[in-house]
Amino acid sequence: MSDYLSVSALTKYIKYKFDQDPHLQTVLLKGELSNFKKHSSGHLYFNVKDKNSVISAMMFKGNASKIDFEPKEGDEVLLEARVSVYERRGNYQIYVNKMHIDGIGNLYQKLEQLKKKLTKDGYFDSNHKKLIPKFPQKIAVLTAGTGAAIRDIHTTINSRYPLAEQIQINTLVQGEQAKNDIIEKIKQADELNVDTIIIGRGGGSIEDLWNFNEEDVVKAIYACETPIISAVGHETDFTLSDFVADVRAATPTQAAVMATPDQYELRQYLQQLKLSLTRFINQHIQQQRKHLEHVASYYKFKTPTLLYDQQIQKRDDLEKQLNLNINFKINQHNQQLQLMKQNFNLKYFKQSIQREQTTISQKQMELNKLMNHYITKQKNNLTAKLESLNNLSPTNTMLRGYTIVNKEDKVITSTNDLVENDNIVLTMKDGIVDAQVKKVRCNDDQ
Structure with missing residues (x-):
């Protein structure tokens, strides 16, 4: 038994090796911040990653207070750190002494701009x-044909609500064609x-999930008439x-839970x-x-005649009263x-008609x-x-020897309207004479 090491002993030994290696005491790194958190103590905890790898990191409060910018998720940074082991979890990590900004992560910047626009x-x-x-x-499931996401969704739906038909549509979730x-x-x-x-895929970096941040994909989801549950990445990943x-699920399994009722709860x-x-x-x-x-x-149901004998007697009384009322109305x-016949005398009526006819004849004659x-x-x-x-007619006037003088289709009534050599037309009772004025003599000239 003495040949077996404890976990703590092995971890201490590995940490000792890291701490004694001069190449790990000061390391200059370039990478992108992710899962960034600032503890209430002032210490910073985060990951530093590139396209292929991720390293856990922390920065003590004293060194963090010297940073000349506000670190945030997606920042591209330059780090000066030492590499060591955190004994409690047995993980290797870097302890950052200095941090400088190396430009904002392009994808995060593009993501924020597109998010604001949409x-x-x-x-x-x-x-x-x-x-x-x-x-x-x-239920249609859009995800990769293989992988944990499709298995989790199918298993959860079959367990919760096997009545639902699942239609798997194999979809590219990563790459240029995705x-x-x-x-x-x-x-x-x-x-x-x-x-x-359900649209889903497993977790990954922002680059891996970027196809679900594309504007055209967002618009396609928006235009879809069928309700959509998004289950892209892990709980901390947002696209x-x-x-x-219509609904966001933290994981593909949660998406299947949201899409179906639980058969056991339904049975209960x-x-x-x-x-x-x-x-x-x-x-x-x-x-x-x-x-x-x-x-x-x-008691009335025990003696049924009680239900109708009173009604029979009442019907007879009503019938008797009805007959009396009818006879009374007829006599009335x-x-x-009879009174109207006495008041109406036919002989008197005929005499009245004859008198009116005589009056009408007299009025007609008048x-x-x-x-x-x-x-x-009037005639x-x-x-x-x-x-x-x-007597006033021009024709009768002409019969008495008068003539009508016209000049240029106008009747002349005064010598002042004529001058020598004027052509005039004389209308007489039996015809028309064309003439020319030789001389005009007015009464004032005598």
Whole structure:
């Protein structure tokens, strides 16, 4: 047993080796900050990564107070540090003495700019979010055909709600062709008449997840008519697809949980409903049975004639009263009819008609007389006016020897309107004479 080392002993030995190596005492590193956290004590804890590797790091409060900028996620930095081992967890890490900014991470900067733009355009507004169906019949799963994500989703759905049909759509989730493939598969899934779409993949760096930050992918998710659950990366990974999706799941497993009800909870709920319904039905039957027994004990049901003998007597009374009322009305109307006959004398009525006919004949004769007199008077007036008009007529005037003088189609009524050599037209009773003025003599010239 003495040949076996404890874990603590081995860890101390490895730490000793790190601390004694002069090449690890001062190391200059260049990388990107991730998982950056500032402890309440003032110490900084973070990771430094590049495309292929990640190193855990910490910076004590004293050294952190000397930093000339505000470190944040995605910053590209230059570090001076020593490499050692954290004994409690057995992890190697770097202890940073100095940190300088080496420019902002391009992808993080691009991500923030795109996030602001899409937020302003309303792609992340909550009023565009659709509800996830509680009891889906079909679920489309868009992810890589192999890997933990698809296994976790399928296993969880089969365990929770095996009634749901799963439609797996193999999708590229990384690489240059992934963006177009994701957009195409979203449109394809939207046309399958499924209830829910899950878009997912495992975790990774911002570069690995970048296809889910592409603007065209965000717009494709926004335009999708089917509710979408985004499950991209791990719990701490956020992409723009998460913000535009109807629901964001921290992991693919959680996405499957959000998309389906739990069959065991449903069974338990249905069992509770069954018990409640059975209890309610039994109580209702008991209540109705008691009510029936109470009604059956009523004395009138024991002697059924009591239910209708009073009604028969009442019907007879009403029939008798009805007959009396009818006879009374008939007698009353007969009396009124006799009275009207007495007041109405047919002989007197005929005499009245004859008197009115005589009066009408007299009035008609008087009217004819007045009309004839009026017509004769109007004829005489018309004849007198026609004679007066005829006396004033130019034709009659010309019959008495007068002539009408016209010059240029105008009637001449004064010698002042004529001059020597004027051509004039003389209209007489039996014709027209064309003439020329030789001399004009006015009454004033005599």
